[in-house]
Amino acid sequence: MQVAAVIVDVPTMQTDKEFDYLIPDEWVGKIVPGMRVIVPFGPRKVQGVVVRLKPTSTVKNLKKISEPMDLSPVLNKELLQLGEWLTEHTLCFKISAYQAMLPAAMKAKYEKKLVLVNREGINQLPVELQQWFNDRTEISWKEADQRNWLSTLQTAVSIGTFEVVYDVKDKARKKIEKHYLLSHPTDELKRIMDTFSKHAKKQREVLEFLLKSPETSWTMKELTTACQTSTSVVQELVKKGILQEKEVEVYRDPYQHRSFEKTYPLPLTDQQQKAISPILSSIENGDHRTYLLYGVTGSGKTEIYLQAIQRVLEQGKEAIVLVPEISLTPQMVHRFKGRFGDDVAVLHSGLSIGEKYDEWRKVQRKEVKVVVGARSAIFAPFENIGIIIIDEEHETSYKQEENPRYHARDVAIYRGKFHGCPVVLGSATPSLESFARAQKNVYHLLTLSKRMNDRSLPDVSIVDMREELRKGNRSMFSTLLFEKLQDRLEKGQQTVLFLNRRGYSSFVMCRDCGSVMQCPHCDISLTYHRVTNQLKCHYCGFETTVPGVCTECGSEHIRYFGTGTQKVEEELGKLLPHARVIRMDVDTTSRKGAHERLLSQFQEGKADILLGTQMIAKGLDFPNITLVGVLSADTMLHLPDFRASEKTFQLLTQVSGRAGRHELQGEVVIQTYTPEHYSIELAGEQNYNDFYQKEMVMRKMGRYPPFYYLALIHVSHEDLMKVISVCEKITSYMKTQLSEEAIILGPTVSPIPRINDRYRYQCLIKYKREPRLIPALKKILDFYVKERNSENVYVSVDLHPYMMM
DNA sequence: AGCACGCCGACT
DNA sequence: GTCGGCGTGCTC
Numbered sequence: 001m002q003v004a005a006v007i008v009d010v011p012t013m014q015t016d017k018e019f020d021y022l023i024p025d026e027w028v029g030k031i032v033p034g035m036r037v038i039v040p041f042g043p044r045k046v047q048g049v050v051v052r053l054k055p056t057s058t059v060k061n062l063k064k065i066s067e068p069m070d071l072s073p074v075l076n077k078e079l080l081q082l083g084e085w086l087t088e089h090t091l092c093f094k095i096s097a098y099q100a101m102l103p104a105a106m107k108a109k110y111e112k113k114l115v116l117v118n119r120e121g122i123n124q125l126p127v128e129l130q131q132w133f134n135d136r137t138e139i140s141w142k143e144a145d146q147r148n149w150l151s152t153l154q155t156a157v158s159i160g161t162f163e164v165v166y167d168v169k170d171k172a173r174k175k176i177e178k179h180y181l182l183s184h185p186t187d188e189l190k191r192i193m194d195t196f197s198k199h200a201k202k203q204r205e206v207l208e209f210l211l212k213s214p215e216t217s218w219t220m221k222e223l224t225t226a227c228q229t230s231t232s233v234v235q236e237l238v239k240k241g242i243l244q245e246k247e248v249e250v251y252r253d254p255y256q257h258r259s260f261e262k263t264y265p266l267p268l269t270d271q272q273q274k275a276i277s278p279i280l281s282s283i284e285n286g287d288h289r290t291y292l293l294y295g296v297t298g299s300g301k302t303e304i305y306l307q308a309i310q311r312v313l314e315q316g317k318e319a320i321v322l323v324p325e326i327s328l329t330p331q332m333v334h335r336f337k338g339r340f341g342d343d344v345a346v347l348h349s350g351l352s353i354g355e356k357y358d359e360w361r362k363v364q365r366k367e368v369k370v371v372v373g374a375r376s377a378i379f380a381p382f383e384n385i386g387i388i389i390i391d392e393e394h395e396t397s398y399k400q401e402e403n404p405r406y407h408a409r410d411v412a413i414y415r416g417k418f419h420g421c422p423v424v425l426g427s428a429t430p431s432l433e434s435f436a437r438a439q440k441n442v443y444h445l446l447t448l449s450k451r452m453n454d455r456s457l458p459d460v461s462i463v464d465m466r467e468e469l470r471k472g473n474r475s476m477f478s479t480l481l482f483e484k485l486q487d488r489l490e491k492g493q494q495t496v497l498f499l500n501r502r503g504y505s506s507f508v509m510c511r512d513c514g515s516v517m518q519c520p521h522c523d524i525s526l527t528y529h530r531v532t533n534q535l536k537c538h539y540c541g542f543e544t545t546v547p548g549v550c551t552e553c554g555s556e557h558i559r560y561f562g563t564g565t566q567k568v569e570e571e572l573g574k575l576l577p578h579a580r581v582i583r584m585d586v587d588t589t590s591r592k593g594a595h596e597r598l599l600s601q602f603q604e605g606k607a608d609i610l611l612g613t614q615m616i617a618k619g620l621d622f623p624n625i626t627l628v629g630v631l632s633a634d635t636m637l638h639l640p641d642f643r644a645s646e647k648t649f650q651l652l653t654q655v656s657g658r659a660g661r662h663e664l665q666g667e668v669v670i671q672t673y674t675p676e677h678y679s680i681e682l683a684g685e686q687n688y689n690d691f692y693q694k695e696m697v698m699r700k701m702g703r704y705p706p707f708y709y710l711a712l713i714h715v716s717h718e719d720l721m722k723v724i725s726v727c728e729k730i731t732s733y734m735k736t737q738l739s740e741e742a743i744i745l746g747p748t749v750s751p752i753p754r755i756n757d758r759y760r761y762q763c764l765i766k767y768k769r770e771p772r773l774i775p776a777l778k779k780i781l782d783f784y785v786k787e788r789n790s791e792n793v794y795v796s797v798d799l800h801p802y803m804m805m
Numbered sequence: 806a807g808c809a810c811g812c813c814g815a816c817t
Numbered sequence: 818g819t820c821g822g823c824g825t826g827c828t829c
Contacts, residue, residue, distance in 0.1 A: 016827085039829085046828095060829095
C-alpha cells in the first residue's frame with residue numbers, strides 16, 4: 001500500500017474528487033486515512049485530507065505527498081464516512097464537509113513567496129531591491145505586489161535568481177510554556193552543589209527547593225515566586241547545566257480561573273423517572289433510538305440529561321450535548337462542569353480560535369468524556385459515543401446557513417445509528433417536524449408535563465395594544481405592564497423585557513413625501529442607531545449619517561418609526577429614572593465575554609431590568625425574575641416565512657418560561673396588536689398541544705413541512721434580467737425532471753429582493769418522494785459551478801431550508 | 806481557486 | 818508585425 005487518495009482543499013466542482021498521490025517511503029505506514037497532508041497540486045501546494053489508501057492507482061505519473069500535517073489522524077473512520085454522507089445530503093463539496101468537522105484553526109493558511117536562491121544575481125536588480133535583500137532572503141508575494149516589484153522579480157525568477165515557493169501552514173498555534181526541571185539525579189546534584197561558590201546562596205536555595213520534589217517541572221514564574229528570587233538565578237542554573245528547559249504544550253482553558261461547585265445527582269420526580277428509564281435502557285442495550293423529550297419550561301430536563309450522561313460515563317463511553325449558541329451561558333456550563341468537572345470540554349463561538357482548537361484537542365486525545373457545545377460540536381471526534389443530546393431541539397441555529405447546509409439533528413441521528421446509542425431531543429416547544437415524528441412513532445415521545453416542585457406556570461396577560469391606543473396611551477408600555485414594572489421596582493424584584501429588534505427605530509420616513517430611507521445596496525430599510533447617530537443596514541453593514549433633510553424632497557419632517565431596544569432603553573430612562581437597566585443585543589454583546597458579563601451583573605442584582613432581543617429568551621434562570629414583558633409579540637409573526645407562527649409561539653413560550661422559576665410566583669405581560677392570533681393566544685395559555693393541532697392544519701393546507709419536504713434554489717446576480725432568466729431556466733428544467741406530485745414554485749423574487757447590489761430570485765420545490773431530485777439538483781449545480789460560475793451568477797441549493805429569505 | 810495555454814485587438 | 822486581453826481547461 002503506497003498510494004493515498006486525497007481530497008484537496010480546492011472547493012470547486014472540478015476538484016471535488018479524490019486525487020491519488022504516492023506516499024514517500026519514510027511515511028509509508030505513518031500516513032493513514034483521516035490525516036491532513038500537504039500535496040503538490042499543479043504548480044502550487046495545497047492542504048488535503050487522506051480518505052483512503054490503495055495499493056496502486058490507475059493514474060500514471062503520480063506525484064508524492066510533500067509532508068503530513070498531523071502525527072495521528074484528525075478524522076476517524078466514522079467521520080470520514082460521515083463526510084461522504086454530508087456531501088450527498090447537503091450537496092456540498094467533500095472538502096467543505098471535512099472542514100466543517102475540524103476546528104477553524106486547522107484550516108490551512110496559504111502563503112506564496114519569492115525566495116532568493118542565487119545571491120550573485122542580486123547585483124542586476126534595482127537599488128531599492130538590493131537594499132531589501134541585504135539582510136533578507138525572501139519576500140512575500142503580497143509585499144512584492146504592493147511595492148510594485150513583481151514584474152522585476154519575475155524576470156529574476158526566469159534567470160534563476162529567485163524561486164517561487166508555496167507555503168502551506170497550519171493556523172493552529174499550540175501554546176507552549178517553558179518549564180524548568182532538574183537535569184541530574186539527586187545524589188549527583190548534591191555533589192555539584194558542594195562545588196558552588198559560597199556566595200551562590202540563591203542558587204543553592206533554588207536547588208534545595210527543587211530537590212523536595214525532583215521530578216516536577218516549574219514555569220519560570222512559579223520558580224521565582226516560590227523561591228523569592230529573580231530570573232537571572234534560574235538562568236544561571238540552566239547555563240551550568242543543572243536545570244534543563246523543557247517546552248510543554250499547555251491548553252488555553254477559558255474556564256481555568258473559575259471553580260465549579262461539585263454537584264451530585266438529585267432525586268428524580270416520578271415523571272422524570274418515567275422519562276429517563278427508556279433512555280437508560282437504550283444506553284444499557286446499546287440500541288439506537290431517537291427520543292423526543294417534551295417537557296415544559298422548568299420541568300427538569302437538564303437533570304435527566306445529567307443522569308443519563310452519568311450512566312454513559314459509567315459504561316466508559318462518551319457524550320455529546322448540543323445547546324443553542326446563545327444559551328451557552330455560564331449557567332449551562334456550570335451545571336455540566338459542576339457535575340462532571342474536568343471531563344467536560346466546552347465548544348462555542350465565544351472562544352478564540354486557539355481556545356476552540358485546544359478544547360477540540362482535549363476531545364481528540366480522549367482527555368474529556370463530555371462535550372457541551374453549539375452546532376458544530378456534533379462533529380466531536382469521539383469514538384465510543386454513548387448518548388447524544390440536543391437541548392432546545394426546535395432552535396433554528398442548529399441548521400447551518402452556509403455550506404455544508406446541514407442540520408445538527410440529522411447528523412446526530414446519523415452518528416447515533418453508527419454508535420448504536422440514543423439521541424435525545426429536548427424541548428418545551430418541539431419543532432412541528434419532530435413532534436409529528438413522535439406522533440408517528442418514528443421518535444419516542446417522553447413527556448414532562450409538570451414543573452419541578454409543582455411550581456405553577458406563570459400568569460400570562462395578553463394586552464391588546466390597539467385598545468391602549470384607543471384609550472390614548474401612545475407609549476410603548478401598556479398601562480398594565482407599566483404598573484407591574486413599577487411594582488417590581490418597589491419590591492426590589494427583577495424584570496425581563498423582550499423586544500426582538502435592535503437599534504433605535506426600524507425605519508425612517510419622511511412625513512411629507514412618505515419616502516423611507518433605504519440601503520443603497522439592498523432593498524431593505526435602514527435602521528436608526530441613536531448612539532452613533534447613524535443609519536445602518538442590518539444585511540450588508542452599510543452605514544451612513546442621518547441626513548438633516550429628506551433625500552427625496554428636501555423636507556425637514558423626518559420621523560422615526562418602529563421601536564428598537566435602544567429606544568426602549570431611552571424611554572425607560574425617562575419614565576423610570578431610578579431603574580437600573582441592562583441592555584443586551586448584538587450591539588452590546590459583540591465584544592468577547594460581554595454576554596456573560598452582562599448576565600452575571602444582572603444575576604448579582606446590579607440591575608432591575610434586563611432589556612434584550614432573542615438572546616435573552618433562553619437559559620436565563622434567575623430566582624429574582626418575577627416579571628417578563630414582551631413589548632411587541634407580532635414583530636415575528638408577519639415575516640414571509642411559513643414558520644412565522646411556530647417561531648412566535650416558541651419564542652413567547654420560552655420567554656414566558658423565564659418568569660417565576662423559583663419560589664416567587666411569576667407574571668408575564670405580552671403586548672400585541674393581534675391578540676386573536678392562535679400562536680399568541682395559545683402561547684399565553686402555554687398550550688402546546690392545541691398549537692400543534694392548529695398549526696398542522698395550516699401546514700397541511702399550505703403543503704409545507706412536515707407534510708412536504710422543501711428544497712430551495714437561490715439565484716443571485718448584479719443584473720436583474722440575468723437572474724430572472726437563469727432562475728427561469730432552472731425552474732423549467734426542474735419541471736422536466738420531477739414527478740407530477742412535486743410542486744415547483746418560481747421564479748419568485750426573494751423576500752429581500754436585493755442584498756449587496758445583487759438581485760435575488762428563488763425557486764421553491766415542495767415534494768414528498770422524488771428520487772430524481774438530488775441528481776437534478778446536482779446537475780444544476782454542475783452547470784452553474786456550485787454557487788459561482790464565470791458569469792458571476794450565484795446558484796445555491798438548500799435542502800430542508802430554515803431561512804426562506 | 807490558481808495557473809497555463811491559446812486565440813483576437815491596439816500598439817512600440 | 819508583437820503585447821496582452823481574458824475564455825477554456827487542468828490540477829493526481
